[in-house]
Amino acid sequence: MLMPMRKIVLKRLLVLVLAMALFASGCAEAGDQRRLKEQGPSNVFYEVFVRAFADSDGDGIGDLNGLISKLDYLNDGDPETASDLGVSGIWLMPVNPSPSYHGYDVTDYYAINPEYGTLEDFRRLTEEAHKRGIQVIIDLVINHTSAQHPWFIDAAANPSGDYRDWFIWKNGDAPNTSATGGQAWHLRGGDAYLGVFWGGMPDLNFDNARVRDEMIRVGKFWLEQGVDGFRLDAAKHIFEDLEGDDKKPELAALNLDWWKAFREGLQSVKPDVYLVGEVWDDSASRVAPYFTVFDSAFNFAAGQLMMSAAARETNSNLAFSLERMLGAYERLSGGKVVDAPFLTNHDQNRVMSGLRGDVGAAKMAAAMLLTLPGRPFIYYGEEIGLQGVKPDEELREPMKWVGEGAESPVQTSWRIPRHQADTPSVAEQDSDPDSLLNHYRKLIRWRSSLKVLVDGAIVPADMEPSRLMAYERRDDSERVLVVHNLGAAEAAVPLKPLNDGSSVTKVLLATREGYALEDGQLTVPGHTTLVLE
DSSP: OHHHHHHHHHHHHHHHHHHHHHHHTTBOOOTTOOOOOOOOOOOOEEEEOHHHHOOSSSSSSOOHHHHHHTHHHHOOSOTTOOSSOOOSEEEEOOOSOOSSSSOOSOSOTTSOOTTTOOHHHHHHHHHHHHHTTOEEEEEEOOSBOOTTSHHHHHHHHOTTSTTGGGBOEESSOOOOBOTTSSBOEEEETTEEEEOSSOTTSOBBOTTSHHHHHHHHHHHHHHHHTTOOEEEETTGGGSSOBTTTBTTSHHHHHHHHHHHHHHHHHHHTTOTTOEEEEOOOOSOHHHHGGGGGTOSEEEEHHHHHHHHHHHHHTSOOOHHHHHHHHHHHHHHHHTSOOOOEEBSOOTTSOOHHHHTTTOHHHHHHHHHHHTTSSSOOEEETTGGGTOOOOSSGGGGSOOOOOSOTTOOOTTOOOSSOOSSOTTSOOHHHHHTOTTSHHHHHHHHHHHHHHOHHHHHOEEEEOOOSSTTEEEEEEEOSSOEEEEEEEOSSSOEEEEOOOOTTSOOOOOEEEESSSOOEEETTEEEEOTTEEEEEO
């Protein structure tokens, strides 16, 4: 028994040494280094497509039990370890029954897709996640149902039935182009029903009080199953015309009134329910009012700026744009804003594809995202460099747990990957301190260690040359300067005083070695991020 025990002890020591090395590599090695705070929540959320993530029963389709088995990969609940990502929450793409692979056309709002498991499995998922400090939010798709939902089947078959006015019908001429650019009206039984996104997704009629009451009941049901909140799909499309969506003030007001009633209904079950809305709009003035009813709204503009900066290796004025944008949101909404920045999601070409496979650029995109205020969202596989370009199925390929030819009990195979041959797997990146995966782990731990990176305001800072991006993160008690060298070449620059006239004097955190700060001169290696104080 002695030899096996000795092997176990040695193995644990090796794991501990690796974990300590990964964390230490992110900290400046100066003798007067500031002691980092105790680990807190990173406020980072991770988007999961259950079908593609982890399989527990060998059928190739990801499921809830597979996800449970990989929760320790996301956050093991132990702040002393560095082998997990350290996320604070997960967002599950639709888990309801649906005739499609993606689930955005629901046939039963009170059940789990049988390919994913059962309600009991789902409740166990929320319990296991909460044990690890992981919140769980789910996609709630209530702008429309599936055309195979029993409500719509009844509505289409019975013009005088109970469910007819749960949907929107026309028996005469009507505009047939939706605000999304597709066909809006679809024939069924001599009449036409509204389906803004697709004929298989008929829009619900929120002028009907019974529909509104039912959707609040649906939200309460899932809160009772243990979820902490919802990602609200197509949030600005609840009320719309076919000429300009919610650009008409009266339609925007109707949307906001509905979501206010929805939130109030949910708060009777869970006062601190978290709501993040998909409000895909380039206008800050049209997005801002949604912060009166949601905690967060996804920041599509920030994603574009980060991707542009990483791809072009040039400062995109991200900090200046964010400072103005978030300030406008706070003024127009009359409250504090929790931003939800992200790089790309399940509807957009993946980060690594957008950056043409450049790992250095991907590291800089991650560094920008994970040093911004609010609640950053990571799309599954982004942390290992999964690739994918439209059509949508190719943006949602299997998570790559092991390398080519290796076997994994949880590897999904719901579709044959077309973009992953050159992507190192989790297993291959796990023990490499310089991998993209460990870069993400390091940055998320920065957020856990420095509260100002989560809650502080962002203030732009001037810095040349253009491949350097700098901004302050500050709150009432703390201030740091974040510097990104977006280019591959080293940059040396004299440090200017900060906005309040003070100066930074030491490097607190660094994504890689080789930096220097001497006599007011800062040297930043290529594709490196520093945090200074």
